[in-house]
Each structure stands twice: as structure tokens, then as C-alpha cells.
Amino acid sequence: GCSGGAGEGDGGGGSDGGEAATRACVILPDAASSPRWENNDRPYLEEGLTEAGFETDIQNAQGDTNKYATIADQQLSKGCGVMLLVDYNGAGAAVAEKAKAEGIPVIAYDRPIEGVDYYVSFDNVEVGRLEGQSIVDGLAAAGKDPATAKVVYMGGDPADGNAKMFHDGAVEVMEEAGITPAAEPPGVWDGDKSATNFEQALTSLGGVVDAVWVANDTNAAGVITVLDKNGLTVPVSGQDASIAGLQNVLLGKQTATVYKPIKLEADAAIELATALLEGETPTADQELEDGTPYIAVTPQLVGPEQVVDVVDAGDADPAELCEGEVAAACEQYGISG
Amino acid sequence: MDAPIIELSGVVKSFGPVSVLKGVDLKAYPGKVTALVGDNGAGKSTLIKGLAGVQPYDEGVVRFDGEEVTLHTPRDAAHLGIEVVYQDLALCENLDIVQNMFLGREETAFGTFDEGRMERQASDTLRSLSVRTVKSVRQKVSSLSGGQRQTVAIARAVLKKARVVILDEPTAALGVAQTEQVLNLVRRLADQGVAVIIISHNLVDVFAVADHVNVLYLGQMVASLDTGETTSDDVVGYITGTKTPTGATA
Amino acid sequence: MDAPIIELSGVVKSFGPVSVLKGVDLKAYPGKVTALVGDNGAGKSTLIKGLAGVQPYDEGVVRFDGEEVTLHTPRDAAHLGIEVVYQDLALCENLDIVQNMFLGREETAFGTFDEGRMERQASDTLRSLSVRTVKSVRQKVSSLSGGQRQTVAIARAVLKKARVVILDEPTAALGVAQTEQVLNLVRRLADQGVAVIIISHNLVDVFAVADHVNVLYLGQMVASLDTGETTSDDVVGYITGTKTPTGATA
Amino acid sequence: MTTQGTVPTSEAAPDPGVGDLIGSGQEGGVGDQVRAWWQRVRSGEMGALPAVGGFIVLSVMFSILSPFFLTERNFANLMTQAATLVMLGMALVFVILLGEIDLSAGVTAGVTMCIFIVLVNVQGFNWIVALAIAFATGIAIGTFIGFFVARVGIPSFVVTLGLFLGLQGLELMIIGSGGLYRVQIPEILAIQNSNMPPWAGWAMLVVILAVSAGTSFWDRARRARAGVPNRTIALVWIKLGVIAALGGTVVFILNQDRGQSIRAVQGVPIVVPIVLVILWIGTFVLDRTRYGRYIYAIGGNAEAARRAGIKVVLIRWTAFIVCSSLAVVAGLFSISKVGSVDAAAGRDLVLSGVAAAVVGGVSLFGGRGRLLHAAIGALVIAVITNGLGLLNLPAGVNYAVTGGVLILAATVDAVSRHRAGGAVLRT
Amino acid sequence: MTTQGTVPTSEAAPDPGVGDLIGSGQEGGVGDQVRAWWQRVRSGEMGALPAVGGFIVLSVMFSILSPFFLTERNFANLMTQAATLVMLGMALVFVILLGEIDLSAGVTAGVTMCIFIVLVNVQGFNWIVALAIAFATGIAIGTFIGFFVARVGIPSFVVTLGLFLGLQGLELMIIGSGGLYRVQIPEILAIQNSNMPPWAGWAMLVVILAVSAGTSFWDRARRARAGVPNRTIALVWIKLGVIAALGGTVVFILNQDRGQSIRAVQGVPIVVPIVLVILWIGTFVLDRTRYGRYIYAIGGNAEAARRAGIKVVLIRWTAFIVCSSLAVVAGLFSISKVGSVDAAAGRDLVLSGVAAAVVGGVSLFGGRGRLLHAAIGALVIAVITNGLGLLNLPAGVNYAVTGGVLILAATVDAVSRHRAGGAVLRT
């Protein structure tokens, strides 16, 4: 702890009336690392919080830590009953401190933040583990020995905290299975750069690869195009259950994608917020290292068989999904458009 | 005398607080050389930039062939057949001599440049101006000497058959032989029926070539004389303001 | 006669394939006005740019006060007390008259500008050059007429007491009165012991003001004469190449 | 370097009395001066006027759209939110005036802060020593850029783009993947998060007035001594009056309690006087010293400057050092505001910094513009984020509106300049 | 617009026979021409030569560091990896020649591809219709930029920065909840992932030779008709010989089987002829038509161009349209390579595109540079990523090395130019 919020006072926040007290302030990190923030989290949170009686104020920091701080200022000056923060490159911590100084309860949403009241998230390390598992399973299905298999690691932007957790989880599982990286190009969240990076890694491996651990669907798409071009089909991982990711799974080009049913995460956060506002102190089943209560929502590995679950949950439009060459696969796996 | 091809009346131009032209009249006749003289900063260049459409006048009437015209852009002036050699030359230093001379009027065949024809014409025109030190018509203008540049600007203006040719101090940077060629050229243009307006500080040249001389003094036209009926001393008097329009010597 | 303050020998300069100066000699004496004349593109500006340190020579020896010197940058020339008015003026259009005149030699007190003193001196110097149309010494150079700019460049060169003043066509854009003032100034400078080198195409001016005249023809110094012992026609002959160094008329 | 006297001019001209001087635009009463100013504005010399106009229009717009916009608290927010961009914009002015650019200024801010905080948090350095090392690094970066641009002659766009990438790599190596360090130095956090006591705000205003009056009267005395006319003294009083009124209002507003809790939050944020001091020093250097004058000269016509004996390479080189050093200050403001550094610090800052300068009226072609212009441009850009932050828009719309408003703000600028200057190039 | 004859000059000068012409640099034999070329190079007119040098140096370096660098396979990789940047660099040349910039070119590529793929995948449009709409959008974006830059007079840096933000918003709105869409159009995927049959590669080379010979002889005929000298015909044969040798080598290498599986992979990637055709057309326009000439003229001296009666606003305006349209092509190359589009498509492309042009020798101040230069510059930048990609370095190091090598490549350029031209400005 330190005196960052020294000038901001510390007693009973939201004291200027019930109006501010029922405002839920949410800061999303960016729009580029994943479409989920704008396209899933925002609507779910908006709808759920409004239903729960909150007035919502959801902003996106657009990948800029300064903007993050600015948005927090603006929300705090309008008054917040509770804050839900998705960290962006560490900007969340100072905001949490400021909010707490004004007596506002803070929930770290999806990404951990130091010094908050609660942490609600999919387990990001678990996401990585699931990805790693799909690679291990994929190799087994192909009858490859993990110890000798050539696996390329394609991680996310190393400056993004989550990318490290995905990496750590995946490596944990893959190492246990005896896999060592054959090549590990610099991480990015960028399909174009992934394609080039992978193409070069593949070239440096003499064109031989047995599996590719890829951190998310965007990067996986670039990798798959390069594989296609070379007439290769090997296990590939991913996350986000995006349309393209699901299609690649259905087409057998991607082993699986980690589906993070965002509605579950959002609902958990909303429930928590409501409880906090009513003065309760809900208990959580897990705890982070620093003692922060952690409400973990479980991510789900989606292979071709499970795509239908995503559709049923309303997180993929079957019409978009089953377009063109994917139609046959949809039929095969019981997805009706 | 013929009707004037160009007739300016009451031309006014200011730049912010500075009023540069204060109601100026000017006439130019086909087949005649009209000189415009005046002290530094008198407004000569400003006056002809208005005629060229480069800097439109604030007020005043411009008649061309007796018709009132508006000159808002250099294209307006070009359409009337007005060609100008600017005091600051206005050449593109990154282009070569041929490209500059033909800028805006390139010779094409099937939509693409006919470089040979342009080179040929450029070379002929330059040689007619006594240029001897230019090695290649493909030299970039940035590598030319001051006089060579001025010659290119003049060659550019006489390349196309114009009805009015305006020259703003065309011989300032020229050598003895080149100056003579330009003065010959001016006379030849006039003989072909072109109206020539020439600005110069060199009164010997003015008297050698011009039919009329107009004197601008602090933004006002203080004298408009036939060269045959006046003397160099008189003109100097008007230029320096020791002689006033009424004819009295201050 | 005194020893020359400047003595060039065997100066050579080429731009890529173009050889511009082909072994040129030149002397300039304190208290004398040395004219440099020649056709357009003869190499006059190139020659003096070398002296100014702007474009170093490829070969050749430069002696200053009898000592061999290297002139690699304009600073080298400035340190020797050489001041230059360039043909292209070399002014900063975004600065005003005072700022341009004092550029590189600002008057300061306690490290900050003494604007008042600079304004005063600028104004005095300009007025001594018969400038009448400049409204304010705080006008930006971009808003000045061609002649006004040239005057500013000249004023800049004579602001500081120099040992050598080089003027490259200083009166090209000037009016009658201004030209006269500049010629007076040149004479005055020489009388104060300054060595003046002047480039001009106007032989009347050259004969009026110069003690010696040097003629450059296609990069070679074809004549070096005392003005008292030659005629304008002779010089024209050398310039145009009809007269050759041996004295025979071609 | 001092002149050794001018060529005696008395022979050619009559003894120059004051009355004979060529004007300098200082003559005439208040009315004349105002008229002259207005005509200068009308003929296109608008400076930061259009940016100020844009700022006012945006403020009015946002205060209609959100009741929170025109509150003391939001006003204080705007100051601290804009601070980083103001600093970065001012840093960039030094190189933009030369017609150059520094695309690495943002990551310079970032990487020096990474070094600073890692030294303090991990290596246990005293923070002042660490800060000195951070500044030294900034200077080293500027020296590196300056060497390649001024000495070797590589276009600054490429050098600084290379550094933009290279320094991100350095950040990664220093901070490590996914790494994040909290800023725990109270003095640094105070910059953006603490306020001066109310009396200090008033004291600051008094100092500003005193300095302003002091320089005005010093200038007048020097001009009088040189025998050139001074502007009418009424203008000095008017200027001081305006500063007092505007500054008084700002200090008064910021001295109100804007806290929403029991404890009072009031006073001028500490970052404000820091920015003002840097702005003042920078402006002093650019306007009144050789160094500043030469920057403008090189930006206007580098060859003419060189011929005037100016050490063009040296000035270019040092301008990049100044830029990088001021970028370190921007970095300080940023981490004070954000409270942490990570491996991507400063990545997205630089384009906004350049935009701030341009919106404020600094020309990217060099030679035209002032520090104050960049500061005002930064305020315009900051107010967009500030205002939109009150409106609760989805990111897509937010992006689009930010872009649109930026273009709009620049349009106000361009149109007013052109309307005034005459549409010279629009054929 | 055609000239109606020149002023008769015969009175002043003797009848101009060919021998009397002022030179045009076309005189002399092979030796003279080579000498003249060499002297032009030595005096600083190096064009893309330094970039070619940089490319060779980098290639040698990488082939020492990795045995995979000099393989047929990696050669083909480089072609397709560079394609997007080559296109974007060429697109930007049109505006950079004017002294302008288009920071939004990358996201223009991105947003038009979002529209294209969403129309096909979600709305079920025929892909050709959708592609037409994408191009129309690109043209609309160019028109928008051109309007504000050329007509209203806003600095292009600001307009296109605004659009850079605005179009990212648009991408987000278009991509919606699907997040990421696959490209499923075989024809589009083929661009970067399929190859021409070997015979077609040879046919392509023959066409290139034919076109090259055709224009050379046509030019010579026209010059002969005008009575001006032609370069010695030997040069034509040398030029054709060089094209045949170089092109033949490239085609031969690419026609080898570079597959590492059972399936044979051979032939020139389809993207190569597309790039060549666009390069040829663009170069033709810039070198041989009024439009191109006017772009150079405006970039050199806009006011002189205006006085010559050139429609400056129109040319500026349309240059932005050309740039945006070619950016759409770059977008096509990119999605063909990646196989998908997402809401951040094209964000990080543009700075590399500008760098490609600059490294290739195109001046950011306008008026100097050619399309081929940008293409070669793009190859230099692409080879950095390509080579480093074979070396398996950690991310931080990779960034740092990329930045460093970029500066190095530019240094080769700057030093060779300056050494040649004389260190004019280095005081």
C-alpha cells in the first residue's frame, strides 16, 4: 500500500445520495486483444446490471493506460456504487486504490488486480491448461510421441498479463506430457504477424511440425492458413470460441477452442456486485496468493462435438457458423442453422 | 491605336494591414510593349500577379478584349492566353528543364508523353535565347545557375503562342548576350501582335524596347507615357517620387 | 599595390560529370573593389560559394593574408571575416527582417536578446540603403518584394565589420535609387579598407565601381584587368568568348 | 560573436532620429494595436486561436451532453488527464519545429519509467538516484537519435521508428513478459494525485503576475534605452489584468472542495505548476535565446541557417535530446497518473502527441509554432477523452467519435486560417 | 491543352540541325552511358541502390546465421510475406510524393476487408459483388481524406490520424459478436497460397520481356521521329539481358519443388504477377502521363504547379483515392495470407508501409521517389522479419534487433547518399 490516493479522502464513498450508490462503473481494457469485451462482456454486463437495478456506466480504455485512468476519474466524479475493473497493462491497480479510498467496493473482472475486494474470472491459467491439454490429446490421437513431437508455441503479446497466464498453464500441461518447444516465435495478438512468424518457424523446422500451441483463435487462423498452404493438418489450439475458431474446429483444422461462456462470468460478477451493495460479504471458494477472494468460473474446452453447446448458449449464430464449406460439418455435428 | 487587350481600372489590393495597390489603372495593347516601372516595393509584382490569377485583386475591374473578366486562378489567365514569367520564376526544382518548360502543357501521343518532341522544342527555344552553358535539357533545375533558371522560365512562357506575355524583371539575372536576345524576343513577340508587359528596373532596356511606360509609385499609377515622348530622367523622377503626377517637380 | 588578402590558385570544382571550374586564379585586395563577370553559367557563383565555405572546392589553394586556409564550412569563412550576399539571398522566410539580419550574430544581454538594439541597427542600416517601402522591420521576409529581400540580404552582410565582402549580383532586383546606394556603399566599404568582390552583369555598374575586373569564361579565368586600362567592349568580348586570353579577337 | 559596430551610415542618410526609424509594429495606442492584431489574425496569423475556439466549442458541447462536465472535480480531472499529453506535445515541438519527428517519444517515456521503477522496486535504489538514471537514459536516447538524424543524415521518421520497435524490446527485457510494477514513491504519486494547499495556488498566481510584469518592464526599459518605440503601456496592464482574471478564476475553482467524501479535496493539482514552469522556460528559450532562434531558422531554411554560420548539426542533435528529456517528464506524469508501469508503457502515446502539436497550429514542415500551441492542442485532445468518458459509449462509437471530433477540431483550425489567408492553393 | 506551335526561333538562331541540339544525356556509347550513370550515382542520385545493397547485406547475414534462409522455400515465403507491405508501400508513394501522409492506409485495408468478408460470410453476398463494395468503400475513404486535405486544407497527418481511430471503431461495429471470420473464398485464398503452373512462370517472363522491349523500341522510334538522339541500342539489349537473367533465375528457383510433404509445391506464387502488373501500371502512370508528372510537380513546388495551371486540389484529392484503393489490394493480400479478418485488422501496418517507402529512397518531403523504391524498401523490411523468424529469438530481443536492423538499413542508405553527395548540411 502507498499514498497514491492520498489526496482523495477515504471515508464513506457514494455519500452524495442513492443515485451514485446504484451506479455500477465498469472499465473494459481494449477492443483489439479480443472482440469479447465489446461484443460479449459489454452487452451481458449492461443487461444483467440493469436488471439487477443498477445504472450502468461501461467504458472501454481502448488499449491505453492513460485513457484508463481518465475514464476512472470520470466515472468517480459521476459517482459509483461499485466498480468492475478489467485490468489493462496494470492501470487497474491505481484505480482500485482510488475507488477504495472513496469507499467504493471494487471487483477485478477477468484479470487479477492487486488490492481489490474480489476477483471474478475464468481461470486464465486453466484456459492455458485446457489449450495445452488439447495439444496433448491431439498428439495422442495422431499417435505421436510427445517427447519427440515437434511442437511450435505461438503465444500472445508478452506485454499482456493474460498472455503469460495462458502460456504458463499450457506449458505446465505440455511439459508434464514431455513436450518441449521446437520453436517459439515472439508472441503477438495479430493474425498477420502470427502467419509470418509461424511460416518462418516452420521453414526453420524443415517443414516438419506435429502440433502448434496457439494462444487464441485470431492467431490460430493465421497458423492454419500456413498449414493449409503446406498441405498439413496437425493439432492446433485456440480460445474465444469465435466464429472462425469454431468453424476451424468443425472443419478439423483446429483441435479445439477454449470456450469462455462469458455470460456465466458476467452473471457471477453481477451477483457479487448486488450482494456487496447490500452490505453482504459473500464467500468465495478460492483465494489468490495475496488473499483476495476469487470466484472462478470454469472455461470449457470445445471440440467439434461441443460446438453445439456454444450455439445453444447463444454465443454463436448458426447461420454465420454454417456458412459455405462448413455446412456439411454442421450437419454432421448436429448444428442446425 | 487599337483597342487595348487588357484594361485594368481601380485595382485595389491589400495584405492584411498593408495596402499595396490603391486604385491602379493599366492598359496593354496588342502588338505593343508596355513597360511597368517603379521603385522596389511599389507594387509591380503584386499588380501582375493579379493579372495572372495568382493573387486575385480585392477590388477593381479587369477587361480583356473589352469584356469584363474574373481572374481567380492561374487557369483563368491561361485560358485567356496570358503567359507570365514570374520574378521568383516558379519552377519545380525537382524536375528537369524539359519537364519544367512543358509543365501543364505536355506533348502527348496516346495519352503518354512524347518526350522526343518536347526535348526538341525545349532545345530549340533555349538555343534561340543564347544559352550556351546548359549541358543537357535533362538537367534538374536545382542544378542550374541563376541566369540559366531565368532563361528556362522565359523559354517556358514563349513556348506556347500567347496573346499576352507578362515578364517580371526577366533579365535581372541574365548576361549581356542573353539580355539582348530576350529584348529581341520581346520585340519579335510584339511584332507578331502579342501584347507584352515588361517590368524592369533597367531604364535603358525599357527605352530600347517599350512603346509605353507606366510608373507605379507607392501603389499608385503616377504616370503613363509613350516612350517616344518622355526621357529617362523624367521617368526616374516619377519612380523616386521627386516628380508628381501633376508634373510639378517636388 | 598591397598584398592580396585573398588569393585563389588552380581552383577546380565539378558536380558529378559537369566540370564547372577548371583551374581558376583570383586575387582580391584590401581597399579595392574586384569585379567578377562572365556569362550565365560561367561558374561565378560556384567560385564564390567555395570562398564562402558553402561548397568546398575539389582542388586548388586558397590563401588568406598570404596563409593557406581551408574553407570547409561557412563558419570557416565567417571566422576570417568574409561576408557574403548570395545570389539566391539565403534568407529564412519564416523569420522577420531583424531576425534575418542578425541571424547568427544576435545582440544579447545576459544571454537573452536585446531586441531594441537590433531593431535600431536594422532600421538604420536599411534606411541607409534607401529603403522606403518597408513598413516595419518586424515584417516577415516571406511578405517582402524581390528588391526588398535583396536589400535585407545586403544589409545583413554589411552589418558586421568584415574584412572581405562578396556580393553576388547584389543589384539584380534593385530599383534605380537603391542600386545607386549599393554602389555608394561598395565604394565606401573599399575606402574603409575592406576587400570587396562584386559579381554583376551590368558593366556600367562594374566600370563605375570596380578597380579590377576578372572575366570567367566556361570555368576559366580568361582575363584579369584594371578597369582603368580596358573598355566595356573588350570585357564583353571576353565574356562572350569572341575575344580570347591571347588577346586575339575570334 | 558580438558585432563590432555597423558600417557608419551617417554619410548616406541623415542622422537617424527616432522619428525616422522604420516602424516595428509597436507604434500607436491600444486601438491601433488591437486593430493591427485583428488584421494579422484576419490575414491568417492565428496561432492557437482556432484551437482555443475548438476547445470552447467542445466544452460547450460536452456540458450540454453531461451535467458532470462543468463541475470543479471534472475541471481538476482535465488538468491531470491532459498533463502527460501536454508534456509530450511540448517535447515534440522542439523537433517538429525543425521539420523532424520523433516517433519514439512515447516509448522513451515508457522505457525510462520502466528503468526508473525497476531500479527502485527491484534493485532497491534510492528513488532520486533512479530518477537521475532515468533522465540520463532519456538523454542517451535523444543523443542516439540526434546522432543518426543530424550527423549521419537518416530521416528521423525511420530512425525513430526503429527506436520505437527497439525500445519496446528493451521494455520487454527489463519488465519481462506480463510483468507489472507498481509505483510506490509518494513524491511521484503526488504529482498527479495531490494538490497544493489553497494559499499556494494564490501564491503561484502572484508569482506568475510578478514574472510577467517583470519581463514586460525589463523589455520596455531595454527598448527605451535603444531608442525604439514601445507598445503603449496600457497593453501591459491589460495583459496583467487578463492573467489575473483568468488565473484567479482557475485557482478559485480549483480551491473549491471537489471531494465527494467527508475529507475535503481542494487546491491546484501539483502537476499544474510543474507544467507551467517547463512551459515558461521552454518558451523563454525558444523566444529569447540564440538556441531557440536557430531552431526556427533551421526549420525555415536550413541552408540559409548554415550559411549564417549556425551549427546546424549541433542544434538538430540537441533538439532531439531536449525532446527525449521532456518525454521522460511526460513519462513521470503518466506513471504518477496510472500508478504502474508495464512492458507496453508509452506505446500508444506518440501519435496523439504529434496530433496535439498540429491541432494547436504547429507546422509539421518546420519553422512555425510555439510551445503554448502544443499545450492548447493537447487540451483539445484531452477534452475529447474527458468528455466522451462521461457519456458511456461503446468502444466502436467512441473510436469513431474521437476520430471525427479530431478531424472536426482540425477543420475549425484549417477553415479559419484559410478563410483568413485566402484560399491560395485551392485550384 | 496541346501547344499551337512555338514562337519561330529561326531568326535568332541558325536552322537547328540535330548536331546543334543541347544535349539530353542520351548521347554516347555504352561506355559513356555507364560512366555518366556512375557519376550520377556518385553525386548522390542513387535511387534504390542503397536499399538493394541493404537487402543483399541482410541476406548474406541471414544466410550465414540460418541454413534455411537460402532455400527455395524461404525465397517463396519472402515473396508472399512481403506482398502486403510492398502493396501498402506503393499505395503510400502516391501521397508521400505529394509531401503528404496517410496514417489510415493500414486500417483502410482492414476495414474494407471486414466489410468484404462480413458481406460474404454473414450477408451471403456473391464475393465479386462484395469485393466491388469493398473497393467502393476504399474509394470513399480516399475521397473523404482527399476532401479534407486538398479541399479544406487540414494537414493530412491529422485527418488520417482521425480516420485511423474512426475506422478502428467501424471495424469493431462491423465485426460484431462473431469476433473473427474465416476467409472461405478459394480465389482470394489462392492469391497468397497457390502458385502458377511452372510454364506460366516462363510465360510471364516472356511477357515482361516483350513489354519491356516494346516500350523501349516505341520510345526510340518516337525520339528518332522528333530528331533527338537515342541512347545506344546496346543498352536496350543489355537491359533485356539483365531482365532475362534475373527473372529467369527467379522463375527457375520458384519452379523447383519446395514442398516438404509428398505433394509437390512449385511455381511462382500468384501474388507475384499481380504485384508486377500493379507496379508496371503505377510506374507507367507516374512516369509517362500528365497525372504522374503533376504529382511530382506538386510535391516539388505546389505553388509553381498551380501557376502552371495544374489543378492542384484535384491531383491531391485523387492521389488519396489511389492510395486508399491500392490499400484495399494490400488488404486482400493480407487476408489471403492470414485466412481471417478480425476487428483489429491492419492497425499496425501503416508505419511499416511508410518506412518501406523511406528505406527505399522516397523522400517524405515530396517530389522524389518511385514505386519500385517502395517495393524494394518493403523487401528490405520483410527480409528482417523473415530472417529473424528463422532464428528463434525471444520477443524482447526480436523487437530490439528489428529496430536496430531498420536503422542500420537506413544508415546504409544515408551514408552512401551523403558520402556521394558531399556532406552538405553537416556543419
Ligand SMILES: Nc1ncnc2c1ncn2[C@@H]1O[C@H](COP(=O)(O)OP(=O)(O)OP(=O)(O)O)[C@@H](O)[C@H]1O
Ligand atoms: N549542383 C549542381 N549540379 C550540377 N551542375 C551544377 C550545380 N550547380 C551549378 N551547376 C552548373 O555549374 C555551372 C556554373 O554555375 P554558376 O551558378 O556558378 O554560374 P554563374 O556564373 O553564377 O551564372 P549566373 O550568371 O547565371 O548566375 C552551370 O552550368 C550550372 O548548371
Ligand SMILES: Nc1ncnc2c1ncn2[C@@H]1O[C@H](COP(=O)(O)OP(=O)(O)OP(=O)(O)O)[C@@H](O)[C@H]1O
Ligand atoms: N503577402 C504579403 N503580405 C504583406 N505584404 C506584402 C505581401 N506581398 C507583398 N507585400 C508588400 O507589398 C509591397 C509591394 O510588393 P511587390 O512585390 O508588388 O513590389 P514590386 O513593385 O514588385 O517590388 P520589386 O521591384 O522589389 O520586385 C511591398 O511593400 C511588400 O512588402
Ligand SMILES: O[C@@H]1[C@@H](O)[C@H](O)OC[C@H]1O
Ligand atoms: O480472450 C483473450 C483475452 O482474455 C486476452 O486478454 O486477450 C486475448 C484474448 O483472446
Ligand SMILES: [Mg+2]
Ligand atoms: Mg517585384
Ligand SMILES: [Mg+2]
Ligand atoms: Mg550566379
